[in-house]
Amino acid sequence: xxxxxxxxxxxxxxxxxxxxxxxxxxxxxxxxxxxxxxxxxxxxxxxxxxxxxxxxxxxxxxxxxxxxxxxxxxxxxxxxxxxxxxxxxxxxxxxxxxxxxxxxxxxxxxxxxxxxxxxxxxxxxxxxxxxxxxxxxxxxxxxxxxxxxxxxxxx
Amino acid sequence: xxxxxxxxxxxxxxxxxxxxxxxxxxxxxxxxxxxxxxxxxxxxxxxxxxxxxxxxxxxxxxxxxxxxxxxxxxxxxxxxxxxxxxxxxxxxxxxxxxxxxxxxxxxxxxxxxxxxxxxxxxxxxxxxxxxxxxxxxxxxxxxxxxxxxxxxxxxxxxxxxxxxxxxxxxxxxxxxxxxxxxxxxxxxxxxxxxxxxxxxxxxxxxxxxxxxxxxxxxxxxxxxxxxxxxxxxxxxxxxxxxxxxxxxxxxxxxxxxxxxxxxxxxxxxxxxxxxxxxxxxxxxxxxxxxxxxxxxxxxxxxxxxxxxxxxxxxxxxxxxxxxxxxxxxxxxxxxxxxxxxxxxxxxxxxxxxxxxxxxxxxxxxxxxxxxxxxxxxxxxxxxxxxxxxxxxxxxxxxxxxxxxxxxxxxxxxxxxxxxxxxxxxxxxxxxxxxxxxxxxxxxxxxxxxxxxxxxxxxxxxxxxxxxxxxxxxxxxxxxxxxxxxx
Numbered sequence: 001x002x003x004x005x006x007x008x009x010x011x012x013x014x015x016x017x018x019x020x021x022x023x024x025x026x027x028x029x030x031x032x033x034x035x036x037x038x039x040x041x042x043x044x045x046x047x048x049x050x051x052x053x054x055x056x057x058x059x060x061x062x063x064x065x066x067x068x069x070x071x072x073x074x075x076x077x078x079x080x081x082x083x084x085x086x087x088x089x090x091x092x093x094x095x096x097x098x099x100x101x102x103x104x105x106x107x108x109x110x111x112x113x114x115x116x117x118x119x120x121x122x123x124x125x126x127x128x129x130x131x132x133x134x135x136x137x138x139x140x141x142x143x144x145x146x147x148x149x150x151x152x153x154x155x
Numbered sequence: 156x157x158x159x160x161x162x163x164x165x166x167x168x169x170x171x172x173x174x175x176x177x178x179x180x181x182x183x184x185x186x187x188x189x190x191x192x193x194x195x196x197x198x199x200x201x202x203x204x205x206x207x208x209x210x211x212x213x214x215x216x217x218x219x220x221x222x223x224x225x226x227x228x229x230x231x232x233x234x235x236x237x238x239x240x241x242x243x244x245x246x247x248x249x250x251x252x253x254x255x256x257x258x259x260x261x262x263x264x265x266x267x268x269x270x271x272x273x274x275x276x277x278x279x280x281x282x283x284x285x286x287x288x289x290x291x292x293x294x295x296x297x298x299x300x301x302x303x304x305x306x307x308x309x310x311x312x313x314x315x316x317x318x319x320x321x322x323x324x325x326x327x328x329x330x331x332x333x334x335x336x337x338x339x340x341x342x343x344x345x346x347x348x349x350x351x352x353x354x355x356x357x358x359x360x361x362x363x364x365x366x367x368x369x370x371x372x373x374x375x376x377x378x379x380x381x382x383x384x385x386x387x388x389x390x391x392x393x394x395x396x397x398x399x400x401x402x403x404x405x406x407x408x409x410x411x412x413x414x415x416x417x418x419x420x421x422x423x424x425x426x427x428x429x430x431x432x433x434x435x436x437x438x439x440x441x442x443x444x445x446x447x448x449x450x451x452x453x454x455x456x457x458x459x460x461x462x463x464x465x466x467x468x469x470x471x472x473x474x475x476x477x478x479x480x481x482x483x484x485x486x487x488x489x490x491x492x493x494x495x496x497x498x499x500x501x502x503x504x505x506x507x508x509x510x511x512x513x514x515x516x517x518x519x520x521x522x523x524x525x526x527x528x529x530x531x532x533x534x535x536x537x538x539x540x541x542x543x544x545x546x547x548x549x550x551x552x553x554x555x556x557x558x559x560x561x562x563x564x565x566x567x568x569x570x571x572x573x574x575x576x577x578x579x580x581x582x583x584x585x586x587x588x589x590x591x592x593x594x595x596x597x598x599x600x601x602x603x604x605x606x607x608x609x610x611x612x613x614x615x616x617x618x619x620x621x622x623x624x625x626x627x628x629x630x631x632x633x634x635x636x637x638x639x640x641x
Contacts, residue, residue: 081640087599088596089596091636093594094592122591124592124612124613125591
């Protein structure tokens with residue numbers, strides 16, 4: 001089973017930091033606005049909500065090495081397997097014959113590190129491989145689509 | 156048939172637009188101090204003109220291998236659907252249109268393009284439906300199913316029509332009034348609606364009804380009891396009437412590779428689908444059903460619509476438990492009934508299901524501590540106690556009905572997933588090829604207790620159905636997972 005590239009840890013770190021900064025900004029503005037408008041009850045909810053969301057983002061940040069260590073994927077002849085997590089673990093299997101299409105996306109943070117997100121779509125749902133290098137993404141796409149084509153023609 | 160228009164009766168369907176226009180005019184006119192009458196007339200004229208133009212702009216063409224729909228007034232759209240892609244055809248005939256032989260046709264295919272692209276011919280002569288059914292039959296032999304890539308060019312295999320008539324048999328099911336009566340006892344829908352009405356009107360309806368009884372019966376307690384009995388009888392009657400309208404003269408026929416069912420009083424619905432479009436067979440049974448020994452059988456199909464008929468259609472509204480094996484053999488003979496492996500949910504799951512939901516109830520004492528004993532806390536306690544007992548019962552119910560099993564080891568075998576939700580047991584029969592993906596879930600704590608979850612995804616309508624069992628033996632779950640990975 002393959003692991004994600006090392007640089008994905010930095011991507012997740014940037015993403016978590018940006019989330020925290022944006023959340024703090026939004027909540028400071030919201031608190032000021034609420035104080036100005038004098039909405040009594042919302043005054044109490046906002047700090048609680050804000051702290052919860054920031055704590056979640058911090059947990060995201062701290063759990064990066066853990067998430068990285070336990071996120072693996074494998075592309076076999078007839079199926080794609082994706083494994084996640086250790087404390088709460090999940091293994092998903094998608095037969096290649098069920099794959100409809102493979103999407104490759106890239107947000108700004110991923111672009112900075114030259115990484116791509118792969119989404120494998122079946123008729124009912126989609127499965128994501130968080131980040132792979134450009135070379136690996138092309139490999140996966142061609143391999144999966146080729147196997148899918150073969151699987152369909154064989155039926 | 157090229158560029159044909161719908162039947163003019165379609166404009167009758169659109170009459171409701173005029174009502175909406177009038178309603179809108181009165182709604183807008185008053186606050187803006189415009190004469191709503193004059194505004195209403197303008198709106199109605201605009202609506203009529205728009206409806207006529209969109210009627211004229213809608214055409215359909217039945218070509219050799221596909222149906223083409225052109226529609227749109229400002230933004231024109233052309234939709235092509237090859238006949239080979241048809242999952243099912245639904246006919247809907249309003250009783251007033253019967254003398255004119257006009258019906259509504261909906262052609263479902265497996266794409267996910269969304270409801271605005273659905274092929275719906277709102278009013279066409281019935282011979283159009285007959286032509287489409289013929290084409291549907293003809294192109295079934297191309298063995299195309301939902302798992303194929305929609306982008307691929309259509310591979311044509313022009314086969315003998317004779318080959319495909321390998322008759323697997325004929326079976327028929329007709330509903331009886333007794334069945335409908337039984338069904339009403341299992342449906343809680345009317346009770347819930349009545350409860351909601353009573354609650355929303357803040358008991359005004361209740362008080363009013365009770366006061367009528369008090370005038371008739373005098374004393375409070377007797378009138379209350381009489382009232383409750385009357386309410387229950389009315390609820391059952393309403394439920395019976397509603398079910399009667401829905402399933403009036405329900406008939407299911409299986410002919411070779413096709414399943415066709417008809418139902419309804421005011422609007423006669425007829426759906427015909429090929430059995431290899433069926434993603435899963437679902438058998439539902441709630442607590443009352445278990446008492447009365449009846450169940451409901453539905454089929455899950457892929458389609459581009461999200462309404463009930465296109466995604467999870469009822470094919471056998473009432474099925475007696477003792478006729479279960481016979482019915483399954485008659486209508487779904489390709490599903491093996493013998494269970495080779497079966498894993499039940501462990502007893503520990505009762506506590507786990509309960510804990511998973513009810514930990515939230517711990518918030519109630521905390522909230523009460525902070526805000527003191529007010530009317531809000533009183534209602535919170537009532538809700539808390541009710542939820543406690545309800546979820547306890549629900550957890551036990553889930554434990555009793557959840558299980559997962561296999562009919563064999565091969566890819567031709569079926570997975571039987573049974574779970575419970577809100578006191579209704581759902582059993583899914585899914586073949587290996589219809590499962591879109593499988594998930595094996597566990598955690599460190601669960602592994603210590605040798606527990607795991609298995610969750611599968613099936614295509615339903617234009618989205619997905621998630622079916623799974625929680626808290627079964629870790630090794631059992633591993634076996635199921637490995638079966639899928641072969």
